[in-house]
Amino acid sequence: MADDSHAFRCQTCAHVWQSARLPAGYYAACAGRNDQCPDLEKKYADRLNGIARYLRPGLRILEIGCADGALGARIKQHSAVDYIGIEPSPDAALAAHRLDRVERSVAGVPDLAPFDLLLAFHVLEHIADIAAEISHWRSLCRPDAYLIIEVPHRSGNRLLSHDRHPEHLHQFSLASLTLLLFRAGLSIIEASTGHFESAVYNDSLRVFARLETTPEQRLTELLSRFATLLNGPFVIYGVGGDFCNYLKPLLAQLPVIAICDSASEQQGKIFGRHRVAAYDPAALAGLPILIASTRHAEEIQKNLLAQGVSPSSMFRLEQIYG
Numbered sequence: 001m002a003d004d005s006h007a008f009r010c011q012t013c014a015h016v017w018q019s020a021r022l023p024a025g026y027y028a029a030c031a032g033r034n035d036q037c038p039d040l041e042k043k044y045a046d047r048l049n050g051i052a053r054y055l056r057p058g059l060r061i062l063e064i065g066c067a068d069g070a071l072g073a074r075i076k077q078h079s080a081v082d083y084i085g086i087e088p089s090p091d092a093a094l095a096a097h098r099l100d101r102v103e104r105s106v107a108g109v110p111d112l113a114p115f116d117l118l119l120a121f122h123v124l125e126h127i128a129d130i131a132a133e134i135s136h137w138r139s140l141c142r143p144d145a146y147l148i149i150e151v152p153h154r155s156g157n158r159l160l161s162h163d164r165h166p167e168h169l170h171q172f173s174l175a176s177l178t179l180l181l182f183r184a185g186l187s188i189i190e191a192s193t194g195h196f197e198s199a200v201y202n203d204s205l206r207v208f209a210r211l212e213t214t215p216e217q218r219l220t221e222l223l224s225r226f227a228t229l230l231n232g233p234f235v236i237y238g239v240g241g242d243f244c245n246y247l248k249p250l251l252a253q254l255p256v257i258a259i260c261d262s263a264s265e266q267q268g269k270i271f272g273r274h275r276v277a278a279y280d281p282a283a284l285a286g287l288p289i290l291i292a293s294t295r296h297a298e299e300i301q302k303n304l305l306a307q308g309v310s311p312s313s314m315f316r317l318e319q320i321y322g
Contacts, residue, residue, distance in 0.1 A: 026167075027126075028104075031090040034068055043196050047121060047150075048074050050195075050206060054117060054146055055079040062086070062115040062140060065123040066102065069095030084112055106136065113140040121150045122197055122204070125168045134184040138211065147186065147209045151177065153193045156201035172205060187212045225320045226254055230288045233257045234315075237300055238292040239266050239276055242317060247292050257287055262303060281307045290315050 034040060048071070057080040066072055066085030072095070076083055085095050085102045086109065096102045103109055118137055127133045137147060151172045155163040163171055172180075178188050186209040195204035213221075233255040236247060247254075251272045259271060260279040269276045279289075289304065291297050297316055304314060 027088045029089070033089070033091065034070060037198070039196070039199065040070070043198070044071055044074055046196055047071055048078065051075065051117075051119070051148060052078060054148070054208075055081065057081070059116045060084070060114075061117045061119065062109065062112075063099075064106075064118065064120040064137065065126075066095050066099065067091050069098035069102070071119075071121070073098040084109070084115070109140060114142040114145070115140055116142055116145050118145065118147045120147070122152070122201075124149060125151050125163075125170050125172070128169055130170060130180060131183065134181065134186070138184055138186060141211065143211055143213075143217075145211065148206065149177075149181075149209065150195060150197075150204050150206040152197070152201050153203045153205035156197070156203055158203055174205060174207075177205065177207060181207070181209050182212070185212045186210065222320070223250070223253060226250075229315055229319055230290065232288070234288040234290055235260060235279075235284050236292050237261065237279060237289050237304070238296065239269065239271070240293055240296070242294055243292040246317060246321065247290075258284055260284075262300075279304070279307065281309065286313070288313055288315060290317070292317060294318065 055075065055078060059079070059081040061072075061075065061081050061083045063072055063083070063085045066087045067089075068091040069085055069087075072083045072085055075081060076099070083099045083101075085092075085099045086104075086106055087095050087102055088104055092102045092104055101112070118141055120137070124130055124133065141147065151170075152163060152168070154171050154173060155161060174191055174193070178191075181188060188207045188209050190208040191206070193203060193205050195206050196202055197204050234257065236243065236256055236259045239259060239261045248271060251274070256274065258280075259274045259276050261267060261276050262278060267276050267278060289309065291300050291314060293300060294317055301311075301314055305311065
């Protein structure tokens with residue numbers, strides 16, 4: 001799959017035509033793909049190493065194309081998770097002894113959703129309608145779930161320009177996979193190449209993606225951070241660039257009591273229903289103060305300490321946005 005949309009369509013069509021020669025029920029008849037494969041431990045060790053930091057007890061994991069369940073078994077040894085696999089081949093019978101549940105198709109999976117982590121290693125290149133497939137994967141995930149997807153990087157081998165494997169319908173670059181996931185409402189948070197699948201497919205592209213949040217969801221999370229940190233009405237100190245970027249747009253939605261600044265040229269300015277004034281320790285005593293400047297935070301803090309403000313009453317922007 002090339003990086004621009006026109007080439008993407010042309011190459012996809014060409015590969016689908018080529019793979020149409022595969023017999024009906026092809027994957028349902030495949031079995032024992034891991035039998036006598038060299039370097040299996042190398043492949044699974046690399047995958048587990050990449051996944052490990054996302055594991056925690058109680059996770060619900062769905063692996064698309066779990067084969068004989070070998071990766072899932074290693075993950076379950078690492079952490080107490082609930083592990084569901086999808087495998088259309090007869091290898092599903094082996095996987096059923098290793099995993100918590102195995103389905104032969106995605107038809108029964110929606111009843112088991114939602115999942116915290118979805119894994120798909122070397123699956124997407126086999127799927128004809130990749131956009132529909134990824135949208136379906138997304139629908140099976142919780143809002144805060146992670147998706148870990150691995151495919152051959154371009155041809156899967158840096159010495160080859162084209163992957164002529166008859167099962168592989170698409171080639172992916174980071175740019176094309178990013179666009180594909182973005183269109184499905186997913187954003188990549190981490191990507192890497194050079195992952196080992198086999199001696200020939202020794203250059204794989206692995207991405208970690210999350211559901212893209214809406215502007216409304218991001219605003220809700222941001223306002224929740226203000227409420228958690230400041231726990232009620234508060235004072236804003238400083239009306240420079242950081243204030244204009246990060247606080248001014250939210251003034252109508254925040255319980256701001258007063259806006260203060262020590263610079264005389266700032267005093268008297270009006271923002272919403274507030275007129276900027278010098279800080280008044282008597283009138284504003286006991287209220288939390290949000291220091292609205294990252295560059296001058298230390299200077300402002302010293303000034304407030306000199307006026308008798310407790311350090312426990314002062315907060316910084318990075319505590320909300322960091």
